[in-house]
Amino acid sequence: MEKLYTIAEVAEHLRMSRAGVMNLVSRGQLPAVHVPGETPKRWARVLIAERDLLDILERWKNRGKKPSTLPQD
Numbered sequence: 331m332e333k334l335y336t337i338a339e340v341a342e343h344l345r346m347s348r349a350g351v352m353n354l355v356s357r358g359q360l361p362a363v364h365v366p367g368e369t370p371k372r373w374a375r376v377l378i379a380e381r382d383l384l385d386i387l388e389r390w391k392n393r394g395k396k397p398s399t400l401p402q403d
Contacts, residue, residue: 334363334377343383352376360386 340360341348354360361382367374 333380335380335383337376337378340378340383344387351378354386 335343337348337351337355341351344351351360355362355376355378360378363377363379364373365375365377
């Protein structure tokens, strides 16, 4: 099973605030698992899959870089 991180853990990894991470989630830039809470409008937990965390880091790392091309034979 894939590891899931809390918003606080992701914020620590990304060196940003929890509000910043939630902004990424609300804008759809960082997929999240929303665990239902006691009421339909409130989540008990918001969790981020390890793969999604690694994907956003990779996108940020490669931002602005041109895709590499393979040499033609």
